[in-house]
Amino acid sequence: MIAVFIAPVYIAVCLYILLRFFRCLGYCDSALKSLLFRVPFSIIYAVFAFSPLIAFFLPKATLIRRLIQQVANCWFGTMAYALMIIALCQLISVLLRRVFHILPKDFFRTKSRNIISLALSFAIIASVSTYGFYHARDIKVNKDYSVVVNKSVDGMESLNVVLIADLHIGYSIGVNHITNMVNLINEQKPDIVCIAGDIYDNDFDAFDNPDALAEALSKIQSKYGTFACWGNHDVNQKILGGFTFDNEPVIEHDYRITDFLEKANINILEDESVLIDDKFYVVGRVDGEKPATENDIRKNPDELLEGLDKSKPIFVIYHEPDELSELAEAGTDLLLCGHTHDGQLFPGNILTGLMWENSCGYLQKGNMHNIVTSGVGIWGPFMRVGTDSEICPIQVNFSQVE
Numbered sequence: 001m002i003a004v005f006i007a008p009v010y011i012a013v014c015l016y017i018l019l020r021f022f023r024c025l026g027y028c029d030s031a032l033k034s035l036l037f038r039v040p041f042s043i044i045y046a047v048f049a050f051s052p053l054i055a056f057f058l059p060k061a062t063l064i065r066r067l068i069q070q071v072a073n074c075w076f077g078t079m080a081y082a083l084m085i086i087a088l089c090q091l092i093s094v095l096l097r098r099v100f101h102i103l104p105k106d107f108f109r110t111k112s113r114n115i116i117s118l119a120l121s122f123a124i125i126a127s128v129s130t131y132g133f134y135h136a137r138d139i140k141v142n143k144d145y146s147v148v149v150n151k152s153v154d155g156m157e158s159l160n161v162v163l164i165a166d167l168h169i170g171y172s173i174g175v176n177h178i179t180n181m182v183n184l185i186n187e188q189k190p191d192i193v194c195i196a197g198d199i200y201d202n203d204f205d206a207f208d209n210p211d212a213l214a215e216a217l218s219k220i221q222s223k224y225g226t227f228a229c230w231g232n233h234d235v236n237q238k239i240l241g242g243f244t245f246d247n248e249p250v251i252e253h254d255y256r257i258t259d260f261l262e263k264a265n266i267n268i269l270e271d272e273s274v275l276i277d278d279k280f281y282v283v284g285r286v287d288g289e290k291p292a293t294e295n296d297i298r299k300n301p302d303e304l305l306e307g308l309d310k311s312k313p314i315f316v317i318y319h320e321p322d323e324l325s326e327l328a329e330a331g332t333d334l335l336l337c338g339h340t341h342d343g344q345l346f347p348g349n350i351l352t353g354l355m356w357e358n359s360c361g362y363l364q365k366g367n368m369h370n371i372v373t374s375g376v377g378i379w380g381p382f383m384r385v386g387t388d389s390e391i392c393p394i395q396v397n398f399s400q401v402e
Contacts (some may be wrong), residue, residue: 013083015050018042018085048075056240060205069171069206070382074367077345077381078129085121091366094226132345132383139181139376140388141188145362146395147369149313149333153279153398162190162222163392165319165338166375168233170201173377174208179216181376181391188393192224192276195266196338196373197231197287201241204256226266229284231319231339233379255293268319271299273308278355281308283332285318301330313398321358321372328368334396335370342374345388 025032032038047054051072058065085188095100153159162185163204167173200207207213218225236254261268269284276282283305302322318327321337328335330342342360343349352359353392356372363370373392378384 004363013214014045014079017079017082017086018045018182020090024114024118028111028118030170031241034341035113040193043179045064048166049079052240056238058204065173066206066208067159067399073172073378073380074129074133076164077132077383078383080345080381081128081385084124085124086189089117091123091335113352128385129383132173132381132385136184136378136382136384136389137177137275138375139177139184140387141184142373142390142392143386145333145371145392146397147362148370148399149369150367150399151311151313151333153313157398158278159313159396160189160191161334161396162188162334163196163336163373163394164193165196165373166231166341166377167195168183168198168201168375168377168379169213170203172382173201173214175212177377178213182219183217183324184391186219188391190393191224191284193220193222193226194282194317194336195226195228195360196317196336196374197229198233198338198377198379199231199261199266201377201379202213202233202235202237204236204254204260210260211263212254214260215297217266226267227274227282227284227317228261228268229317229319230268230270230287230290232287232289234287235290246256248279271304273305273314275312280313280315282332283308283314285316287319289320301326301332303332305332320354321370324357324363324365324368324370328366333393335365335368336394337370337372338375340372340374341379342387344378344384344387346357349386398400 022033022038027165048071051068052075055065055069055072058068076345097104164181164185167178167181169178176209204210217226234257235251237251258268270282271286272281273281285304288298304316305314308331313333314331315334315336316327316332317336318338319337321335324335337358340352340356340359341348343352349360357363358370358372360372360374363372371392371394374387374390376389376391
C-alpha cells in the first residue's frame with residue numbers, strides 16, 4: 001500500500017504548482033489575485049489533478065471512463081514537466097539572486113518580467129507535452145542490432161527476429177497504434193516475432209475493441225510464428241497512478257486474455273520452451289513480479305533450460321532484463337527483454353540506466369547477447385520524451401553452417 005504514502009506527496013506537488021502559478025499571475029496583474037478568477041481556475045485545475053481518481057471510480061468499459069483516463073494519462077506527463085520547469089526556474093532564480101548576487105532580489109517581481117517568464121514557461125511546458133504526446137504515437141524501426149551466435153544450424157545462415165515488448169494495450173494504446181505496429185513488423189519480413197511481455201495494461205476491460213485488436217495482431221506475418229512471455233502488467237488489477245489497490249490475497253488469471261491471444265495467433269510460453277523446426281529453441285520466462293501465473297513454482301535459469309540440446313541456438317524471451325549472468329551461464333544465446341521503456345520520459349532514461357545493468361540496447365554477457373527494447377507502447381503518462389516507441393529487427397547470424 002505504498003500509494004497511501006504517495007498520495008500526500010502527489011497532492012503537495014499539485015498544490016505547489018498551483019500556488020507558484022498564482023504567485024506569478026499576481027505579479028502580472030492585481031486583478032488575477034481576485035477570488036473571481038482563482039476559484040473557477042482552481043476548480044478546473046482540480047478536475048485535471050484528480051482525473052486519475054475520477055476515472056478509477058467510474059464503471060469499467062465505458063466511454064466516459066476511457067476519455068477521462070486518457071486525460072489523466074496526458075495530465076501526468078504535463079504535470080511532471082511543469083514541476084521540473086517550475087523547480088528549475090526557482091533554483092536558477094535563487095542562485096542568481098542570493099548566491100551569485102547577479103540580480104536584485106525583486107528582479108522577477110515586476111509585471112513585464114513576470115509576463116515574459118510565465119509565457120516562456122508555458123511555451124516550454126506546452127511544447128514538450130505536445131511533442132511527447134505525438135512522439136509516443138510514432139513507432140520507430142530500430143535496425144541497430146546484428147549478432148553472431150557461435151552455433152551451427154542445418155541449412156540456415158541467419159535468422160531475422162523482430163523483438164517487440166510493452167504494448168500496454170488499454171486506455172492509451174488501441175487498435176490504431178497496434179495496426180501501425182503490425183504493418184511495421186510485416187515490412188521487416190521476419191522469420192519469427194518475439195513479444196517480451198506487458199501485452200496489456202492491467203485491465204482487459206480497457207481494450208477499445210478486443211475483436212479488432214485480436215484481428216490486427218493475427219495479421220503479423222512470419223515464417224515460424226509469434227511467441228511471447230508474460231510481463232508484470234499482464235494481469236487484471238485495480239491500478240491508480242501505477243500502484244495496485246487489490247486487497248485480494250490471490251489474484252486470479254483472467255482467461256479472457258488467454259482466449260484473446262489464441263485468436264491473435266500469439267503463443268504464450270510460461271517457463272517452457274519450444275523447438276522450432278528442429279533448428280533452434282524459443283524459451284518464455286515467467287516474470288518474477290507477475291501474480292496469477294499458471295505455474296505455482298517459477299523455475300530458476302538452470303531448471304528453465306535443463307534438458308535442452310545446447311548445441312542448438314537458445315533464444316529466451318524475458319520481460320525484465322534481470323538474471324543476466326545466471327541465464328548466460330545456463331546456456332542462453334540471445335536474451336530478449338523489455339520492461340524499462342528506456343525511462344520513457346527524460347530524465348527517466350538516466351535513472352533507468354542506474355537501475356539496470358542493461359536498461360536499453362545491447363549488452364554481451366559471456367557468450368550471451370542481451371537486447372532490451374524501449375517498447376512499443378507507454379505506461380502511465382501518454383508521452384515519450386528523449387526515448388522512442390520502437391520495434392527491433394535483429395539479424396541473428398550463425399557462425400557455423402552445416
